[in-house]
Amino acid sequence: MRGKIAGVFAGIGLSFTASTAFAQELTIFWAEWDPANYLQELVNEYEAETGVVVTVETTPWADFQTKAFTEFNAKGSAYDLIVGDSQWLGAASEGGHYVDLTEFFNENKVGEIMAPATVKYYAEYPGNSGKYWAIPAEGDAVGWSYRKDWFEDPAEMEAFKAKYGYDLAPPADWKQLRDIAEFFHRPDEGRYGIAIYTDNSYDAMAMGFENALFSFGGELGDPVTYQVDGFINSDKAIAALDAYRELYGFTPPGWSKTFFVENNQAITEGLAAMSMNYFAFFPALLNESTNPHAANTGFFANPAGPGGDQFAALGGQGISIVSYSENQEEAMKFLQWFIKDETQKRWAELGGYTASAAVLESEEFRNATPYNEAFYQTMFKVKDFWAVPEFAELLGQMNNRLYPHIVGGEGTSKEVLDALAADWKATFAKYGRGQ
Amino acid sequence: MATQTLAQAPATGAAPRARGLSDLAIRNLFIIPTIIFLIVFNIFPLLYSLGYSFTDFRASTNEPANFVGLDNYRTLLADPFIWKNFTITAKYVIISVTGQVIVGFGLAMLLNREIPFKGLLTTLLMLPMMLSMAVVGLFWKLLYDPNFGIINYAFGLGTFEWLADPDIALYAIALADIWMWSPFVMLLSLAGLSAVPKHLYEAAAIDRASGLYTFFRITLPLVAPILMIAIIFRTMEAFKTFDLAYILASQPTTEVISIRLYKMAFQEWQTGMSCALAYIVLIMVLAITNIYIKYLNKVKER
Numbered sequence: 001m002r003g004k005i006a007g008v009f010a011g012i013g014l015s016f017t018a019s020t021a022f023a024q025e026l027t028i029f030w031a032e033w034d035p036a037n038y039l040q041e042l043v044n045e046y047e048a049e050t051g052v053v054v055t056v057e058t059t060p061w062a063d064f065q066t067k068a069f070t071e072f073n074a075k076g077s078a079y080d081l082i083v084g085d086s087q088w089l090g091a092a093s094e095g096g097h098y099v100d101l102t103e104f105f106n107e108n109k110v111g112e113i114m115a116p117a118t119v120k121y122y123a124e125y126p127g128n129s130g131k132y133w134a135i136p137a138e139g140d141a142v143g144w145s146y147r148k149d150w151f152e153d154p155a156e157m158e159a160f161k162a163k164y165g166y167d168l169a170p171p172a173d174w175k176q177l178r179d180i181a182e183f184f185h186r187p188d189e190g191r192y193g194i195a196i197y198t199d200n201s202y203d204a205m206a207m208g209f210e211n212a213l214f215s216f217g218g219e220l221g222d223p224v225t226y227q228v229d230g231f232i233n234s235d236k237a238i239a240a241l242d243a244y245r246e247l248y249g250f251t252p253p254g255w256s257k258t259f260f261v262e263n264n265q266a267i268t269e270g271l272a273a274m275s276m277n278y279f280a281f282f283p284a285l286l287n288e289s290t291n292p293h294a295a296n297t298g299f300f301a302n303p304a305g306p307g308g309d310q311f312a313a314l315g316g317q318g319i320s321i322v323s324y325s326e327n328q329e330e331a332m333k334f335l336q337w338f339i340k341d342e343t344q345k346r347w348a349e350l351g352g353y354t355a356s357a358a359v360l361e362s363e364e365f366r367n368a369t370p371y372n373e374a375f376y377q378t379m380f381k382v383k384d385f386w387a388v389p390e391f392a393e394l395l396g397q398m399n400n401r402l403y404p405h406i407v408g409g410e411g412t413s414k415e416v417l418d419a420l421a422a423d424w425k426a427t428f429a430k431y432g433r434g435q
Numbered sequence: 436m437a438t439q440t441l442a443q444a445p446a447t448g449a450a451p452r453a454r455g456l457s458d459l460a461i462r463n464l465f466i467i468p469t470i471i472f473l474i475v476f477n478i479f480p481l482l483y484s485l486g487y488s489f490t491d492f493r494a495s496t497n498e499p500a501n502f503v504g505l506d507n508y509r510t511l512l513a514d515p516f517i518w519k520n521f522t523i524t525a526k527y528v529i530i531s532v533t534g535q536v537i538v539g540f541g542l543a544m545l546l547n548r549e550i551p552f553k554g555l556l557t558t559l560l561m562l563p564m565m566l567s568m569a570v571v572g573l574f575w576k577l578l579y580d581p582n583f584g585i586i587n588y589a590f591g592l593g594t595f596e597w598l599a600d601p602d603i604a605l606y607a608i609a610l611a612d613i614w615m616w617s618p619f620v621m622l623l624s625l626a627g628l629s630a631v632p633k634h635l636y637e638a639a640a641i642d643r644a645s646g647l648y649t650f651f652r653i654t655l656p657l658v659a660p661i662l663m664i665a666i667i668f669r670t671m672e673a674f675k676t677f678d679l680a681y682i683l684a685s686q687p688t689t690e691v692i693s694i695r696l697y698k699m700a701f702q703e704w705q706t707g708m709s710c711a712l713a714y715i716v717l718i719m720v721l722a723i724t725n726i727y728i729k730y731l732n733k734v735k736e737r
Contacts, residue, residue: 066701073494073704091704096497187594201685254581256599257685389496392703400516404687408601 024330025053028319029068029079032058033260035138035280038351039083045346046337052330061259062201065392072097072322080325081334083137083317087203089125091389092320098133099321099328104335105132113339115139118355121384122318127223134318135335136355138280141312141378142211142302143371145267145285146170146274149296150184159183170300174215174243177274177303181250184273193250195266195275197259198407200399204259206385207313208276209244209402211302214311214383216240221386221424226434228424233417240305241413245406256407267297276302278315279378282371283351299371301378314382316353355379390431397423488710495704507711517695517712521719524691527605527680528673534613535669539620540662544654546621547628557625561618568615572682575611579683601688608683612673620665627661628654656734663731667724674720692716 028043030036036058043054057079059067065085071078072095084092092098105111110132111119118136125133150156151168160168164179171177181193197208213220218237221228231237248255252271255262260281266272268291288294304310319338321331337343344356348365353375359365366373386394401420404410428434456464488507492500511517546557563571578586579597587595597607631654639649677693685694696716700709
């Protein structure tokens with residue numbers, strides 16, 4: 001009897017040993033959005049090739065940063081890899097949460113594989129240091145979708161030309177964007193001019209405003225000296241904020257806390273003529289099951305500003321290895337596989353926005369969807385928010401200053417940006433930057 | 436007196452009495468786990484965070500915590516944004532608690548009589564406070580929606596933006612809180628009202644006292660102690676409101692102190708500073724509660 005019992009326990013023990021010897025697993029943590037679903041489809045192919053089970057775990061965007069850093073601070077090993085936001089690079093690298101991938105980067109010439117802007121903003125910290133902490137994974141930027149049928153309606157075109165003196169077409173600059181928004185703003189018909197980002201809980205409003213700021217020729221500050229006075233509150237920045245504030249007046253009712261979900265709804269529910277959103281969300285707009293107006297939805301890149309500058313707010317993320325992962329070797333092998341040309345092509349086919357320069361520049365990619373050409377052009381004209389460790393404080397201060405002005409109409413753009421400059425100056429001084 | 440030993444135990448054939456746990460041991464066995472639990476999950480974190488409040492510690496970095504004395508407290512108390520958050524919180528507490536007392540006490544007055552289906556009505560009226568705050572926040576958000584919200588439709592308000600209007604949003608959140616917690620005040624008030632001796636009302640009726648006179652001279656003074664308890668509890672809870680405000684309207688004019696604390700602790704990772712803010716909030720709540728309790732004691736003495 002004792003022998004049988006011992007045998008049972010030995011068998012159980014052996015089965016555990018056997019299972020742990022073969023069941024290698026990796027967990028990738030990302031925000032809950034469509035690209036994460038595409039990544040799960042992609043990594044299933046890695047499993048088919050290698051037998052390593054890769055799970056993409058997600059959480060809503062609003063909680064992503066909190067949940068990720070809570071795990072980092074606890075030095076938890078729940079996640080092996082993370083597709084972290086570009087703004088986290090400073091906090092995560094200086095906090096020791098990301099594995100240094102400089103050697104991997106250089107050995108595999110990742111800098112030559114990926115588009116320059118993605119290397120600069122998704123992977124390198126500090127700027128121009130040659131130290132890399134992530135592999136560019138999901139290239140993204142803010143673009144615009146619009147109702148082609150509204151724009152191409154002969155009666156609308158005639159009325160627009162009569163009122164504004166030029167042809168109705170996707171706007172080439174912010175003045176045209178504003179004119180078109182005003183033209184289509186008809187609350188009594190249930191139609192509104194435009195949908196923009198206004199959510200102040202994370203970075204939505206900041207990203208939204210950045211599209212105006214950068215195209216108007218404004219800057220957040222000097223990335224080397226951390227000087228902000230004369231940059232974030234320059235005349236160009238003030239003009240950009242005026243323009244963004246004016247656009248809020250042409251949004252649908254209740255547009256006070258909106259991000260990617262609501263801005264896509266503005267098109268799917270036939271509310272607005274134009275809507276800003278990250279390119280990552282545009283596939284859903286071409287799907288007739290999710291957008292009844294899919295056949296009439298067009299896309300354009302963020303328009304130029306009055307001075308001819310044309311930039312867009314950078315989105316997107318790089319994939320990093322978490323320092324506390326117990327599977328770092330396997331994670332490195334995964335990254336080796338991820339940067340391969342065929343993997344990047346497959347990533348693009350599935351709907352992910354590859355950062356691979358070769359794939360981006362290919363005719364095949366640029367013609368694959370109605371928005372890929374705009375995406376390709378945009379990815380060479382992007383700028384990002386501060387990536388310093390205290391970025392969350394800077395973001396919070398920006399939200400606190402911009403939100404009451406844009407949504408509540410409080411204060412002037414100059415007052416708001418002067419106050420923001422003072423906030424940022426104090427924050428940088430607190431952390432000894434620029435001293 | 437002869438002592439009986441086990442060896443001299445009477446030869447009755449019975450087994451010697453087993454030595455069980457003493458009353459003291461049994462008491463300790465029940466209490467000690469709870470005390471350990473309290474120390475580990477309440478006392479220790481309280482003291483640990485108090486320690487952090489005097490440092491510049493940031494949980495997101497690997498930097499050690501450096502002692503900075505009272506710097507965090509000074510910085511917070513000198514920050515106009517923090518005082519703005521406290522002002523918003525105070526405004527919210529006053530509106531919400533006043534509303535809850537008026538509605539709750541009013542409902543209790545209405546229910547304090549023999550009416551058909553009184554039990555069923557009381558149960559239905561208590562349902563809001565049984566829901567989770569997050570659920571309440573989510574469906575009140577739908578109710579307030581300017582496009583399809585039932586409130587705008589019912590009152591013919593068109594597309595009025597309850598949660599986007601910086602002047603109205605705080606009242607909108609308070610309204611949801613009043614809806615949710617008035618039943619709590621109602622419950623306590625009902626208990627107080629049912630304890631008022633009937634003969635006092637009869638005597639007042641004989642003396643032809645008016646309804647208002649009866650209310651202010653009999654009902655209110657006698658129910659006051661229990662009403663004060665309800666006010667104390669609701670004030671403490673309203674001061675700490677987070678879920679409702681965060682879900683309904685995340686904008687600067689509705690940023691109560693709990694939201695600011697959450698952002699400071701879990702988005703900005705200013706751990707030391709957020710611990711200091713938490714203690715400032717704790718001291719304020721204790722101070723307000725003490726004032727209420729002193730007033731409650733005076734009311735009881737009358």
